[in-house]
Amino acid sequence: MSDISARVHEIRALENLAAGRTAIHRLHPLAKLFSALVFIVFVASFGRYDFARLAPYLFYPFIMMALAELPYRLLLPRVLIALPFCLFAGISNVVFDKAAAFSVGGVTVSLGVLSLATILLKMYLCVMAALLLVATTPFTELTAQMRRLCVPMVFVMVFEMTFRYIGVLLEEVHSMTMAYKLRSGNKKALEMRHMGSFVGQLLLRGFDRAERVHAAMRCRGYSLKHVPPSRRQFKRADALALAAVCLPSLLLRFITVW
Amino acid sequence: MxxxxxxxxxxxxxxxxxxxxxxxxxxxxxxxxxxxxxxxxxxxxxxxxxxxxxxxxxxxxxxxxxxxxxxxxxxxxxxxxxxxxxxxxxxxxxxxxxxxxxxxxxxxxxxxxxxxxxxxxxxxxxxxxxxxxxxxxxxxxxxxxxxxxxxxxxxxxxxxxxxxxxxxxxxxxxxxxxxxxxxxxxxxxxxxxxxxxxxxxxxxxxxxxxxxxxxxxxxxxxxxxxxxxxxxxxxxxxxxxxxxxxxxxANPDGLEWAIGKTTYKVLGEETELEAVGGIFDGAASLRDSVAFLPDYAFTSDPENAMGTSVSGIFGAAITFIFAGATGFVISRTKKRKKAVVNV
Missing domain, CATH: 1.10.1760.20 (Arp2/3 complex 21 kDa subunit ARPC3)
Known part of the structure; x- marks a missing residue:
């Protein structure tokens, strides 16, 4: 239950962060999107045991967080969401890859442990890159950029509406589960046999609501046909920022510091 | 999933x-x-x-x-x-x-x-x-x-x-x-x-x-x-x-790793695909010059397993601290600047 309100809170918190006014926030969304992608591709391209070579990439999230004035506390815990599957794949490495890598003061570290550490570090870097993108780019700019990139209109619309409806439906789910709990002697979770009518009900309500909202939007002149994407100039600062991420990523890929 | x-x-x-x-x-x-x-x-x-x-x-x-x-x-x-x-x-x-x-x-x-x-x-x-x-x-x-x-x-x-x-x-x-x-x-x-x-x-x-x-x-x-x-x-x-x-x-990747592992078992030592036949040499050198991903250090040889060692791990730890410190210093300076502006 607290889970649901936590999720609503998460979205709002990210949107608040994205409304900031730092130099990073002002960058062209394309520059931010592209540098995040380049960063992730470079990080992902490292081998299974390249833990030490990956470490310098940590500068990116830390510097970005500081420049964009993002609170560490809000972003760091989110990384945990990606943890279970990575941990599963990583721990299997510990089991299957038992050859010794090196030993520190008599404790032998196996290659599997090293690769687990590498996977976790990669996970952290990649998750942070994506979070930094949305924490510094307002949602409307993100979708405007999608339009400029010629992403099909229908899809951008669906994307926008899904995002907006998530908050609405989560609140609906919250009140429905609350009502269910109060009437069911404080059960921890729904019974499976009630799922059909519960989710079905939520769905029908949602569809009705969507139709009402759509009618209201039509009344205000909304149509799928023409939404001209707002133009935005790619300035020198944007190019510099892009280069500032891409060049070190490239260099660190081929130069071994440690 | x-x-x-x-x-x-x-x-x-x-x-x-x-x-x-x-x-x-x-x-x-x-x-x-x-x-x-x-x-x-x-x-x-x-x-x-x-x-x-x-x-x-x-x-x-x-x-x-x-x-x-x-x-x-x-x-x-x-x-x-x-x-x-x-x-x-x-x-x-x-x-x-x-x-x-x-x-x-x-x-x-x-x-x-x-x-x-x-x-x-x-x-x-x-x-x-x-x-x-x-x-x-x-x-x-x-x-x-x-x-x-x-x-x-x-x-x-x-x-x-x-x-x-x-x-x-x-x-x-x-x-x-x-x-x-x-x-x-x-x-x-x-x-x-x-x-x-x-x-x-x-x-x-x-x-x-x-x-x-x-x-x-x-x-x-x-x-x-x-x-x-x-x-x-x-x-x-x-x-x-x-x-x-x-x-x-064309890129040393999962596939090559799998192949490397298999040949390792067969020949008793790590052999790469191009080492088996000379025909691949040209392709391999071309690949190495254009490859986006140089060879992964996939090997069970512990000495160069990861191109790193204990010192590498310490280096990583130092990097981590240094990166964190950099972020901290930047946000400190920004805050101080703001304080000055506010005053």
């Missing part, structure tokens, strides 16, 4: 991204042809949000004491039709990836393929629709939903295994990984199938027209037929897959 960025290699990730982008473009073009598209868009948005919100609803699974949540691909396809459902799922996956750190930008294509393309564009038209036979009722709906969800999840799980394997990040052998993933997802599939069936039956009871509309084969007046769309996807997959395999074999 979300793949993470840390588990895919750039080659696999980018190829899957390309396939998924192509699928989205094709699906959007298909939906747009529909005259009712404008009316459908808000409903698709709500449906996507519903999948997201639905994952927050925990229910207890009888006799096991564990809890599960709904997945969504087949559920949405049964309500909206395969192609619109695919767009909704893709939107949700992008939002989950960007805002909730579930999945990642590089793994996004894999996730859209495993959870969107497979259930909505393959399983729904090929299994759900034939089982419904254009005439939904309380007997056919449950059978079709359970079968479709199970097949969809099994194929998705198989794809996760293949994508992870081709990326070469885990040491799990294919058989073991598949043997772990498939039964788990069979169990999940049965439970999810039953819930999907229950929801679809409920909607059918309350508003039969919603289900009927999307399960009837004559639903697409004059648009692209499902069969044509399917053929297009198969062709696209083969073409991109072919390009991918070229890229993968």
């Amino acid at each position: 979300h793949m993470a960025d840390a588990l895919v290699s750039p080659a696999v990730g980018m190829a899957m991204n390309a396939i998924s982008v192509a699928a989205i473009v094709a699906a959007a073009a298909n939906v747009k042809k529909d005259e009712l598209a404008e009316k459908k868009v808000p409903i698709m948005g709500v449906a996507g949000a519903l999948v997201f919100a639905g994952q927050m609803i925990n229910f207890t699974i009888p006799a096991t004491g564990s809890s599960g949540h709904i997945g969504g691909g087949i559920l949405l396809a049964g309500l909206l039709g395969g192609v619109p459902a695919f767009l909704s799922i893709a939107a949700v996956l992008i939002i989950q990836c960007l805002f909730f750190a579930d999945g990642g930008l590089l793994a996004l294509g894999s996730n859209i393929f495993n959870l969107g393309v497979i259930p909505c564009l393959f399983v729904y038209p090929l299994i759900f629709k034939p089982l419904i036979k254009g005439n939904a009722d309380y007997r056919r709906l449950p059978i079709a939903s359970v079968a479709a969800v199970i097949v969809g999840l099994q194929l998705g799980a198989l794809c996760v295994v293949l994508q992870t394997l081709f990326s070469g990040i885990t040491a799990l052998p294919f058989g073991t990984f598949a043997a772990l993933m498939m039964p788990i997802h069979l169990a999940i599939g049965i439970v999810e199938g039953i819930v999907t069936a229950a929801v679809l039956c409920f909607v059918y009871k309350m508003r039969p027209e919603i289900i009927d509309g999307s399960a009837r084969p004559a639903e697409r007046p004059g648009g692209v037929s499902t069969k044509k769309l399917l053929i297009a996807f198969v062709v696209m997959t083969v073409v991109v897959g072919g390009a991918l395999s070229l890229f993968v074999s």
